[in-house]
Amino acid sequence: MTAVDFTPRQVERYSRQILLREVGGVGQARLGRASILLVDGGAAGRTAGLYLAGAGVGRLTLADGREEFRQDLLRLNPEVAVQVQPDPGFKESWDLVLDCGNRLEEAKILARQAWSRGIPVIATGWGGVRSWMARAEPGGRCLDCLTQALPAEFRKNDLPDELGPLPSILGGVAAGEALRLLLGLPAPGSFLLLFEGAASVYHSPRVTAADGCPRCF
Numbered sequence: 001m002t003a004v005d006f007t008p009r010q011v012e013r014y015s016r017q018i019l020l021r022e023v024g025g026v027g028q029a030r031l032g033r034a035s036i037l038l039v040d041g042g043a044a045g046r047t048a049g050l051y052l053a054g055a056g057v058g059r060l061t062l063a064d065g066r067e068e069f070r071q072d073l074l075r076l077n078p079e080v081a082v083q084v085q086p087d088p089g090f091k092e093s094w095d096l097v098l099d100c101g102n103r104l105e106e107a108k109i110l111a112r113q114a115w116s117r118g119i120p121v122i123a124t125g126w127g128g129v130r131s132w133m134a135r136a137e138p139g140g141r142c143l144d145c146l147t148q149a150l151p152a153e154f155r156k157n158d159l160p161d162e163l164g165p166l167p168s169i170l171g172g173v174a175a176g177e178a179l180r181l182l183l184g185l186p187a188p189g190s191f192l193l194l195f196e197g198a199a200s201v202y203h204s205p206r207v208t209a210a211d212g213c214p215r216c217f
């Protein structure tokens, strides 16, 4: 799909985005050509997938071995190719890895694999009344260094308690960040965003590279 060969239906479908100065026809075509590996179709991934498919990201591959989440993504925008596979794998060159699995250690392993291929990573996690999102771009801070500043509670996997809509809040922000990255909109590079749900406060702590990190310069 290029800027010049939208069908009338596509022009209608994406008209609200094409009208945006930040997107336009060129940006919409760029989204249509993009391919994202979306890890986990649970609470945050479902939100991110909905927004990305609605926005016309051309190819979404969902890595999720859990059957119960599949239908939510498969009922989306029929112009978007959604592929489901049981684990992330690296079978093609992704434009982006978006990890919504809330498993920090697994996300860091996947991010290292992505970075070795020059692929940017956006990851999100949550627990209790707080959540986080990190954008790790090659050339900036890596996910290991970004998340070293996270409170200890986030370093556990499968936290048992969470405020209902909490994952979706930064899941939606993560989807927006994915679109900004695909569109090449100005960004501060790698960063960490924390959301304190009890006070409804967002903050982005300054992150330095860990001593001797082989990925950060």
Ligand SMILES: [Zn+2]
Pocket: 141, 142, 143, 144, 145, 146, 209, 210, 213, 214, 215, 216
């Ligand atoms: Zn690093």
